[in-house]
Structure formats: structure tokens, C-alpha cells
Amino acid sequence: MLKDRYMMAFVVYIGCNTTLAAAAAALCAYIAPAAAGSGIPEVKAYLNGIDAHSILAPSTLLVKIFGSVLGVSAGFVLGKEGPMVHTGACVASFLGQGGSRKYGLTWNWIRYFKNDLDRRDLITCGAAAGVAAAFRAPVGGVLFALEEVTSWWRSVLLWRTFSTTAVVVMVLRGLISYCRGGHCGLFGKGGLIMFDLSSRQAAYTAKDLAAVMLLGILGGLLGALFNFFVDRILRVYSLLNEKGARSKIILTATISVITSCCTFGLPWLTSCTPCPPELAGKCPTIGRSGNFKNFQCPAGHYNALASLFFNTNDDAIRNLFSAGTDREFGAATLLTFFVTVYALGVLTYGVAVPSGLFIPVILAGASFGRLTGALLGSISGLDTGLFALLDAASFLGGTMRMTVSVCVILLELTNDLHLLPLIMLVLLIAKTVADCFNRGVYEQMVRMKGLPYLEVHAEPCMRSLVAGDVVSGPLITLSSVERVGTVVETLRQTGHNGFPVIEEPPLAAAPELCGLVLRSHLLVLLQGRTFTRGRAKAGAAEVFRKLAPFDFAKAGSGKGLKVEDLDLSEEEMDMFVDLHPITNRSPYTVVENMSLAKAAVLFRGLALRHMCVVSMTQRRPPVVGILTRHDFMPQYIRGLYPNTIPR
């Protein structure tokens, strides 16, 4: 560039970007498809109880880290915050299951997390740590985990996430003070507070408030529109991505070329601005960081648009938020930048690269805010930098529909508590406006991925149904002392994870619900081979002589025994196994004429995986069916009762 070989520079630029982008896409496409995208919807789904292995697998972790580094380097309009949340959750999952047996990294001393509840808590803490590290916002991390990520909140979780982020921030602070010498690149720039604005005056009048409310409404509209576009684009992409790994890479490379063309081409359209005389030494800047990029301009001039595009995202945001720099960026520059970032943000989210949404949204919001500020300058006395901050807040509120956490994260980013009332106001308005149109972007994503996410509120169609209406298909039960062959056959033929156990004559006077037994426990019990010749109780002592209670603990996700691993002889298949010791004798139950909506509240409220439906009359067997997560999915219910008019 300095030697005016622009075409050459463009070819090198586009070549580097596309190569990096293709590498990131290849990593995602071939090794861990689950690592693509933000990762927040996946973590949200996991914490809702969807135990898909790939979401938090070690391979996902590795691809997420390197893919995110490559993706950001490729100059895409994407952030690293979402991937950091996913990374935090993956690390937590990795530690919680005691390492990875597959990669030869195991610690057996972490036995505490061998159950769903504690593992979920740990992963919540991991997600909080991710946000805390990404924004250097410990309290914001706690609130983000609570507001957006978890489905079940307990008071003890608040305290646990808080401890995690406290450790994160101490470590961060140590690293920043270590890096202040400059030997870690750009890390450490800005200190613990990334965009410190605390010197700003915050006096505002009623007129300013009206302007701020307008910002909130505009941000809400923009956010809702953004979600709509993202949804459409993702639908198109998913058709392309289904064709295989190669088409994913081609798509990613195409978007990368478009991005490069925009960022390199658009600055040519803007005129050069002469450097402000007071900044003679700093303008134009040469180097990775700095506000005034020379680009194609003559000496002593800078290209405003290039200063925004060819800067680190952090610096671009800092520039947009900065006060007293009304003249630095013209309205045309800001408008071009806003449109480009908005469009590229929509296009980029969904390619097979780890990509966060925070940075594009903040960038687009901030540039739009400055633009609005310039237009409203006549009626409002607020600084345009302040407009940028407020509109970033309102756009965040409009897309993600978070309130407290965005508010606290922005405060921790900017260190200006005087702005709190304005930020709160703008967030409230933006969320209210956007909620009229569609859902938050993460919720939308969870739905689009087809994950069986349990919503807080029961669907209206559930109110006119009872629990007995949705249990369908033949119910598979086991007797409390069952033939080994029957158990193995049952496990082979069905994929169910829970089976009701019925106490049958002669052990009981009449068939009676004994409890619920889990597939994983059955497999461990069968592996232990405590069988009897006749149909008789073996007793718990017998079983636990061979197996320790810890053998029944939940295995790491994706691990654990499978039916095919069992190797039982013909003779053993004809023996009997006593299920009493492993039966959960206190399953949560509902009666069959329980309203389905209330059953859904119970199911979600207690974070269940199985719920027994018991019969009311004595002429039928004691258990009518088992409700699982899928029985509460609206599409399943609509399939069963297509004519149910939602009230």
C-alpha cells in the first residue's frame, strides 16, 4: 500500500483472508461441525437438559478455539465473545467429567461431578467465566449466565458463578499487569476496563430523553429486523450446508471474498480527510493499532472508513464510543460502515466458522448511534459518542433481548455509572419494541436447530389436553425381578432411557408401581452378573458386593456402556435379575387426567427426564405411560392433535 501497488495489496489481502477462512471452515466441517456458530444456543440447550454429546466434546473445544482465532484473523465481521462462552463451557465439561478417556487425558479424582446436576452447575460457571473473560466483566458474566444461559436457577448457583468469575478477573488482572510491558501483542490494552469513558459528563434534559427513547425504538426495530434476516439466511445456508463439507468451505470462502471486497473497496469511495493539526504525530498511524489509517490517501490525510474497517474491532468500538470527536467521522462514512457491518453481520453468522454476535451488533449499533447523534444534534445536546454507546445498548437489547446482563456488561466495559439510567431506559424500550415482532436471536437459533428445548411457559394447546392424551405407543415395563434375556431384548429393541418397574404377583398382591429404572444402571447391573436361577429377590447386599455405588455414577457424556458391549451366555440369559437395588423408588408421578400444561410446569420446574403417568382407576395397570421431554414438544403435540385450536 505504501508503494501504491494497490492491486497487489488487494490480491494479497483477499488471498490471506480467504485462506484463513477456508482453513477455519475446513476445521469446522471435517472435525467438529458443532463448533460452528456462536455456541451460546448450544450451551443454552445443554443447560436445558439436552445431553447431546458433540455440544461439549473435546474436539469441539479445540476446533472452537482455533477456528475462532482463524475466523477473527480472516477479517470476518464476527466476534469472539460467543465462542468464548462455548469454550468456557467446553472446558468446564472437560474438567467435570474428569478429562477425556479418548485422548488419554484422565483424572479420576474428580468424582464429584458424576451427576447431571453438578455437571450442569459447572458448565454454567464455565459459560459465566467465558463472558467474564471476553468482556473483562465479572458481574456481567454472572448475570449473563443467569439471564440467558441457564434454565434452572438456584441461589447457590449465583454464589458459584460469582466465585468463578472472581477467579477469572484476578487471573485476567494478573495477565494484564504482566502484559503491560507490551510483550503479549495487543492483549492488555485498555486494562481491565476496555473502553474507559468515565470522564464523560452526563447531564441531560427532557429533550435528550426524547432522543434516547427514539434511539431505543430504532434499536428495537433494527434488532428485530436483524433477527428476521439471520433466521432467513440460516435457512438458506442450512440447505447449502447439507450438501457436505465441501460446500460449507465454498460458502465460507465466498463470504470471505465478499467481506474482503467490501472492506477494501468501500474506502475508495470516501474522500480523504486532512489530519487534525493537533494530532500531527499520531495521524496517520502506521501499525496494527491506532485511529487514523492512511490507506490510499496522501500524507497528512486519513481515510475515515478505512480507519474503521482496518482496525481491530476493539479499537473501532473505542473510536466510535469516544467523546468530543464529532468531526472525525462524517455521516456518509458512518452510514456506509453501518450498512456494511449490518449486512455482513447477517451474512457471516451461519457460515461454518465459530462466530459471535456481540461485536457485529455493537459495531453496527455504535455506528448507527453516531449517525443518529449527528442527525439529532440540533435537538439534543448529548455527545455523539454517548449516542453510539446508547444505540449499541439498544441494538444489543433488540437482538438478544437481555436486559440486566447487557446493562452490567456495558457498564463494566465503559466504567461510567452516571449513564446507568439512560442505558436502562434504552434497553427496556428496545426489548419491548423488538418483542412485538419476534424472539431473541438465541432462542430463535435453538428452535431452528430443532433441539427439544423446554420453554418456560406451557404452550396454549397443552391446556386443553391431559397427560394421558400424549403418552402413546405400547408402554414397555419391566418386572421387579426380570429374566435377563427379557431385559437385554428390551434394551436392544428400544432406545428408551427409563423403564417403569412393576411389582407383580407373587411379590405383590396386585400389580403395583415399584419405581423407575434407568438404561445406564441396567447395563451396569447386567455387566455385574448378579443373577439368580429363580424369580426371587437377590437383595441389595448381594449386588453391592460386586459393584460399588460409584459404578452407577453417570459416565462422561458420550461414554458409558452400550448393549452391544454386554457379553452374556445363553445360560445367563435364562436366569433372573433383581432390579430392586437399582430402582428409583420415588419417581415423580402425575395422574393420567392431570392437565398437560401443569405436567409441563412440573417437568421443567424440577428438571426431570422421565415422569410416570399413573392410572386413576383400578381396572387398568398402575402405570399408563412415561412422559419424556419429547412429549412436551409443541410440534409433537400438534402432530397428535392437528385439530386442537390453540386457545
Add this chain to the structure above:
Amino acid sequence: MLKDRYMMAFVVYIGCNTTLAAAAAALCAYIAPAAAGSGIPEVKAYLNGIDAHSILAPSTLLVKIFGSVLGVSAGFVLGKEGPMVHTGACVASFLGQGGSRKYGLTWNWIRYFKNDLDRRDLITCGAAAGVAAAFRAPVGGVLFALEEVTSWWRSVLLWRTFSTTAVVVMVLRGLISYCRGGHCGLFGKGGLIMFDLSSRQAAYTAKDLAAVMLLGILGGLLGALFNFFVDRILRVYSLLNEKGARSKIILTATISVITSCCTFGLPWLTSCTPCPPELAGKCPTIGRSGNFKNFQCPAGHYNALASLFFNTNDDAIRNLFSAGTDREFGAATLLTFFVTVYALGVLTYGVAVPSGLFIPVILAGASFGRLTGALLGSISGLDTGLFALLDAASFLGGTMRMTVSVCVILLELTNDLHLLPLIMLVLLIAKTVADCFNRGVYEQMVRMKGLPYLEVHAEPCMRSLVAGDVVSGPLITLSSVERVGTVVETLRQTGHNGFPVIEEPPLAAAPELCGLVLRSHLLVLLQGRTFTRGRAKAGAAEVFRKLAPFDFAKAGSGKGLKVEDLDLSEEEMDMFVDLHPITNRSPYTVVENMSLAKAAVLFRGLALRHMCVVSMTQRRPPVVGILTRHDFMPQYIRGLYPNTIPR
């Protein structure tokens, strides 16, 4: 004082204080005993589902406001923050039930809140608004409500409390800018951020961290000790208070005299300090506000202890937090102040006056912190004002055991995000240390008041019991079509609020659980007089021709029909009433051999009031009993099974 008539001044001072104190105590003792104390434990209990009328009655509201004003004016060592939380909750309750019929203030348009869930949400918002107003900390208010006050948290609640506190802070800001002219007394001083410290440098080394950790440990110990003393003192006071209103007033007056003697007497023991020469105009100060009180000292001198005692609490805290004023207060002054405030704080909490704990705890913590800072000055380079802030945080953490909310409240009070890592660290350590000894002060208070509070965790003794073990006494059931006389008799003879309804032959082949009916609904139905001559179903249409569904809505707390209000003739008593239309046909149920601990999780998790225990065998009636809140109380269970060894 200015004329050296010290004895006279003392008499006037003590007289005023005691009169004010006695007036506050009289208000509390005669009009609304529930208004005494902080009020946070009561709000906590209400939001846990304890629907005691007096907690949020309009009379409590009035006494709380005026009592708190009188109590603060009387010079007690108490805060106005706890009462403000209670006030906020009372106002919310008042609005939520559509005004008060008793005082002739009613609005019938608020029909939205005629159920437990929405009313609880509204009151949570009220409590958040209280904190937001007290500390001018909107986000802190939201977090306080979530961390300390509510028992059930939903994501929508976060958003609702956030909107409430946003409105609070906008109103506050408007009032402050209106009051800046000085025509509202001291209100508005300090602006939205009460103790702005943002100019402070926050560079710290490993040595400083060690000092901070020590502060955390000390704060935790002090906090645990404080809770222990408060508990003991309250036990003694409750014996005295039982003797009647007069003894309450005498107790309050006595504590007031002690407080006055301490605050007036102790400054005599300290020597006078010459005013710093650079503050010639400001020292000594005359007037309500200001840092340097002359007291008995000669001109040009000030009395350091009097400057702390005879100042508004806000100013005293601001003095203690202020930086670069190491010489202003000597170690002896600080020690005397700390001991006095600590002791008086313990003594005052529990007298019949609305009293908050925040201010005494912050004052004691800050003075102790400055003292520690002075002692540790040689090894730590931190400012003593910073020590004061950190120790206030650690003492708050040690007494109240809150983490995120205290952290955010302190940030919003001081506007210094650079201190965040240190505050988080200190809070974590203090809470961990204090949790080894006893519970948080509010939980302790709820227990001591004997309120049936449902804990998050099931008691260990519940794990070895099943649901059927604790349902005792004869079960009272109603038939689905019941004689009016029987219903009235049942309502008269028992105080139960829920009755299982059994479908009996000839309406069903065998006795079958039909659902659950509430006392309040039964009363409304009887009042409606839709009776039949024979035992036959009347149908819902018949009932709802006379009664609108809204008639069954939950009445304002303490209102609603009573059995005595019914006026039925002999003939009507012999008729039948169909309970089907008002029966909740989907009650939550557990089987009788369900683990009691799991039943407790269900009961609390879904915020229930009644839970049916259904039988497993067919030879017994379908319902074995009803579980209510009281069946889960540890003392009740221990009464039933005194020999159960807690595992």
C-alpha cells in the same frame, strides 16, 4: 454548645432523642407490631409463600414510614434501607390488591393481581424498588431482590424488577436535579452516586492482596460474631417484649438513653485536633452537614469522634471512605467509634422501631477497615479509605452472606469499577469464613420468628422418611356432590385450606380422586347458593350463571369470606352442592412411598400450598393425605420421629 452550656445541651439532646424513640416505639407497639425491625425477613417469608396478613398491611406501611423517620431522627444506630425494602413491598402489595377496602381506598381496575403468583412478582418488584431507592442502585436492587428476597426465580422476574428499578432511578434522578437548588434539605447530596470515589488509583501488589485477604477473614469473623450477638440479644428482647406494649416502649427508651450517652459522652474522652491549615474556611463546620465538628473544642480545632457521631450517616460513611485523609481520624478515635457502633448496632436491632442493618454494618466495617489500614500501613500501600470500603464490603458479606448484590450495590455507591476484583475477593472470603459458623442474619431472623420458611435444601432427616410417614391425623375429604350441611360443618370444624374431593359411587365405579377444592372457593360457591335437592351433578353452566369466574379470584390479603359470614337456612343445609365446577382436577400428587426429601423439592420447586398423597394399593382409599407447608418443617418432623438420626 456554643455557649459552653454542655449539661443543658446534653439534657436537651437526650430528651429529644428519647421522646422521638418513644414515639416510634409507641407507633410500632400499639398500631403495627409487624413494622418493627428490618422487614427484610418478613418480605423474604412472604415471598416464600407465608401469607400472613399483617406483614404487608396498610397499617404496617404507615407505621414503617413514620417509625423509620422517627427512629433515624432519634439518633439510633440504625439504617433506613431495610425499612425502605419493606415499604416498597408494602406499597406493591397495597397497589396489587387494588387498594384497601378498610380505609376506603379502592380501585377495582387492578384485577390482574388477584392471584398468588402475580402478587408475589409485584411484591418482589416492590422490594427491588426499595433497595434501588435506598442506595440509588438500580441494578443492585434487582440483584438484591433475586439473591436475598425471592424464593422462586423466573427469567421474566428479572425483566420485571429491572423495569421497576429503571423507573425508580429515572424518578430519583428527576427529584435530585429538582432538589439540587437545596430546597429539599440534604436530599440530593451526592447525586445519583452517593459516595463517588472514581478518582482513586487502584494499583495493587501481591502484598496488598494478602492484606485484602486478611480483611476478608476479619470481616467474616466479625460478621459471624455480629449475627451470634444479634441472635442472643433478640432472644432476650423477645422475653421483655412479650410483656406488652409498655415494656417495648421502655426498652426502646432505655436503648435510646444508652445511645445518647455514648454519642455525647465518648467525644469528651478524645483530645481535640487542630484543623488542617488548608481547610481554614471549612473547619470547624457549623450546620447539619460537614466533616469537622467543633463540639467542645476551642476555635480552630475539631473533635474527630464527634465528627463521626454528630454527622448524618451518609456523611460519616463518606468521610470514612474518603482517600488521602489518613491523619483526619486517629486510631483511638476509630477504635472507639467501631466498638460503639458495633455494640449499639447489636443492641438497637430488635427494639420496637423500624431499623435497618446496612448502615450500622457499613459504619462499623468502614471504621474497622480504616483502623486495620492504619495498622497494616507498613506492609500495604493501599489507601486507608480503600481499606474502609473493602472492610465494609467484607463485614456486609459476613453478616448478610450476599455476594453479587452487595458487590453491585457497593459499586453503584462508589462508582469505581477498578475496585471490582478486590471487592469480589473480599466478599468471597468473608462469606466463606462466616458460613463456617452460622447462617446469614436474615435467615436467622426468619427462623427465630418461627415462620414456616421452606428451605432450598431438604433436611437430612427427610431422606429416610417417605411422604406417607408425615401425613397424620384423620384426613377430611369431601364427596364430589356433597350435602351443604356437611361442607359447612367441615369448614367450621377445621382450619384447613384445601380438601381432596372424592368421586364416589354412584358417580364412579369405585372411590376415585377427583381433585382438590380450596376453602375460599367453597365459601364463594356456598354464598352463590346453587344447590340441588338430590345428589346430582348441577353442572358448571348452572354455577356460572350466578357467579362470575372473577368472584373466585383471590381476595386481598386478610380479606375474603369467612364461614361465619354464611347465612344458610335449615332447608338449604339439607340440600346438595356440586363441587365439580370449582374442583382443581389436576392437583399435584405424590405416591405414598415417595421419599419425603423429593416431595419437599417438588413442593418448594413448584411453590405449592397443598399436595395430595395418593395410595399405591387398591385396598385403601385413593387419597392418603394432604401435605402442606407445615408437614415439611424440621421441628414438626422431629416431633413425629424424635429418634430419627439425621444422617
